Amino acid sequence: MKQPTFRRPVSTTIAVLGSTCLLLAACSGGDGDTAGDAGDGPVDLRMVMWSANEGHHEIFEQIADAYIDQHPDLVSSVTFEPITGSSYVSALTTQIAGGQAPDLAWVSEGYAAQFVQSGVFADLTPTFSEAEGYDLDDLLPDAVELWSVDGDLYGYPFSNSPFGIFVNLDLLAAAGQPVPRDLVAGGEWTWDRVMEIAAATAQSQGVAGFQPAADPYTMWNDALGAMWMSWGAQPWSEDGAECTFDSPEMVEFFDWFHTQIFTNGAVPGPGEEHDFASGQVAVRMGQLSASTGLGDAFQWDFLPLPAGPEGTVPVVGQGGVGVVARGDNPDVAADFLAYFTNPENSALLAQFFPPPRESLLTVEALTAAAPALSPEQLQGTVIDQALEARTKAGNPAMSELTDAVRMDLDGLWVADGDAETVLGQVCEDIAPILSGS
């Protein structure tokens, strides 16, 4: 039987669907340049942040509420939007790509150069220098270097946290190893000595020996970037345009690290899972924030970085906040950031994050950030290090470099991997990225 045809419902359906498509097209994010502050009334600011920690959010909101009280004509609300995990930069990029750029964004030091030098972040210097009582000169020059271009500040490194070494004293004692703090006092605190202790403890206690700050097999810069500086090695030249992965210092470092994995057994091999807080690791590199996760299940200590062939090089990992230039309210956001990071509020933030202000690097200010650390640990491992620390390497093309280097380094993480060959390949592969060709 022939089915009846009904033009009207079909045409209506098509019209509805067409309208939907047009609406979607109209609402979709393009590359619209929406920079500039919207409207005259108070605005809603939005900041994306890496942390979902309730304490962090509480202190951020406390500062934001005080700012809104003082400037009700400028800002009606500040939303702190947590995005956690390894896809943070991807998620942030997606928001910007979708025309939903946040007003402020928190990025780590590895991506600082990318966000600063490519113009994602706006220049903060005019606003900060005019802010009453801001005291720009109090900022540690080394701490803000990565966030500056030609002397102008594009991001504020509110967290300036030195790397140190956590040791499980119970495991070391059970393995008959020396007390690390005695080695520090005796000038014997070297990377070689640390690995000897780690290997011996791993062998006798059946645990992991040394664990870097991140998985070295997938996150090479986070894991090893603070270590190779003690070898005088850098992944690329100062201007970030030339590969130095194949330098003798870097080859020596990777050769040494490879030996610690596959010959000495000091470092767990690829694909192994261990947790320091659960007592499965003898020695772990980390920052003071990691101390909050350590209970009293075992005795532990937090020590400065050991010395390598080039001596001891203190290194900090940073978290910085910048104003997204393509956000809707860059001027208001910069004003809020000036308030957020003024000396008084930096003192509040120091409850969680070691500040880049010299005047606030005191044991009193940092005790709240790491109550588990003793005054000696705070002074020796955090404050003394932060004052002279260098920042881990970053690059304007960090997003492209991360995987390219990781894929080549995979060739080294086998028993017969050869550092010189692999690092030569790394340079060959990333040279076009670094040179921007």
Add this chain to the structure above:
Amino acid sequence: MVADVAQVAGRVSGGAPPRRASGARRAARLDALVGLAFVSPVVIGVIVLGLVPFGFVIWYAMHEWTPLIGQFDWVGLDNFSRLAADDAVRSSFVTTFQFAALLMVLNISLAMALALLLNQRLRGITTFRTFFFSPMVVSAVAWVVVWNYLVASNGGINGFLSVLGIDGPNWLRDPSWALVTLVVIQVFKGVGMNMILFLAALQGVPAELKESARIDGASPRRIFRSITLPLIAPTILLVTMITMIGAMDVFVPIQIMTQGGPGDSTMVISYLLYRTAFEQQDFGYASAIGVLLFVVVLGLAALQWSTRNRWVHDEV
């Protein structure tokens, strides 16, 4: 029965006065409207969530788009020209085909075997069916995270093997094992759905046909080959197509477990697309990769569909 109803309807229609004909048209129109109302959510969904975004992807593929710095420049077909010369794309497609082929063979044969085993009227058989189907309702991320611990080089599986005196491989860090490991994890996750589809098809095979064959002296193997398989061929076609499409789009286990490594041994095309867009900020080129992936998957699905006449004789 259907013919009888049609004849009756025809007689009624043919002999009815005009007012009745008009009423029948109204009823038919109402039926059609109801039908449209039922299908419209799906149609709108496909258009809004599928076709329109795909149109945008084609548009983006013709641009150099770096959202972080606000660059969005027309480049025409340059991104598609880049595809042809890109070794990473070629290598990723090879890896994707290897993954898909292995997954289809393992998944479909295991699903069929399980369906045959569970197509029995035994006490407690529902428990076994539920057991094999349960991974389907587990979140993909949770599934992969748990497996990540199990297949760690010092994880549960190697721990068990060491008890047996076997030195297990480094499942995810050995380039010769990583892809196979991912396939196996995906097979266990998805086999339940295919098993249920096969089971439903097997239960639709008329018992009297098999009984007749048995009386005629056919062996169980001959019954399966000559009666069961032809009758469930439409389901085999369906399962093959959805498994192939799912395998070509695999992403979650790669993202969580290997990030395409070691080296590029698990760099499938969907992960390369993700990396190009969200890590390298090259959204235009990533869109071109997406278009290519769509064309390839569509081509494979069309190829399977076009061969159905040779082996599917009982289409519904």
